[in-house]
Amino acid sequence: MRRKLPLIIAFGIGFAMLIQYFIPHPRSEAFYNVIVQQWFIIIFAFMYIFALRSFFMHHITKVKKKKEGYIFSAVAMVSVLFMLLSGLITSRGPFFDSLYNYMIAPLQGTMFSLLAFFIASAAFRAFRARNVQATLLLVTATVVMIGRVPIGDYLWKGMPALVEWVMTIPSMAAMRGIRIGVGLGAVATAMKIILGIERSYMGGE
DSSP, X not given: OTTHHHHHHHHHHHHHHHHHTTOOOHHHHHHHHIIIIIIHHHHHHHHHHHHHHHHHHHHHHHHHTXXXXXXXXXXXXXXXXXXXXXXXXXXXXXXXXXHIIIIIHHHHHHHHHHHHHHHHHHHHHHTOOSSHHHHHHHHHHHHHHHHTSHHHHHHOTTXXXXXXXXXXXXXXXXXXXXXXXXXXXXXXXXXXXXXXXXXXGGTOO
16 A cells, blocks of 8 residues: 555546646636645645755765765755754844855855856867767857857848847757657656656655
């Protein structure tokens, strides 16, 4: 029963939500609001508890064994506890807001700025003209980058229009193809979970 009950719940909720989408009735909409806006919030709250437990177990083990980088694990745990306690004690008052605005927000900006260098490095490796596809990618990326800055209009008046065409026609067609593929993959995965074929959420079965 321990294995069948999660499968029954997944099948029941998944099938009910699937059918609900095609029933334009007030009770159907009320059912959707109860499931999504209330039950999902409760489930997410418990998920945060399990996520914190997993977070602390991982870093405590790392500190106890003094693995490489265990100092950062200790700093991470102290930071999480400090932010958690400050939010509970001050009820998200000015002190908590100051911590977020002057510590977390700058750190997030730093992380995203570092990502820009990783993206530039990956683009440099990807844009090497080793074959026809890589050459087309290099030429297109160069044209788009030049056309997005004022120098592109200075070099050729038709450059902005060419870039707009590239972004509207070929790029949009590729993006739609990718989105269709992602949508079909999501539908296939959802059906596998509803029908009980995919059981990884039960612990790797």
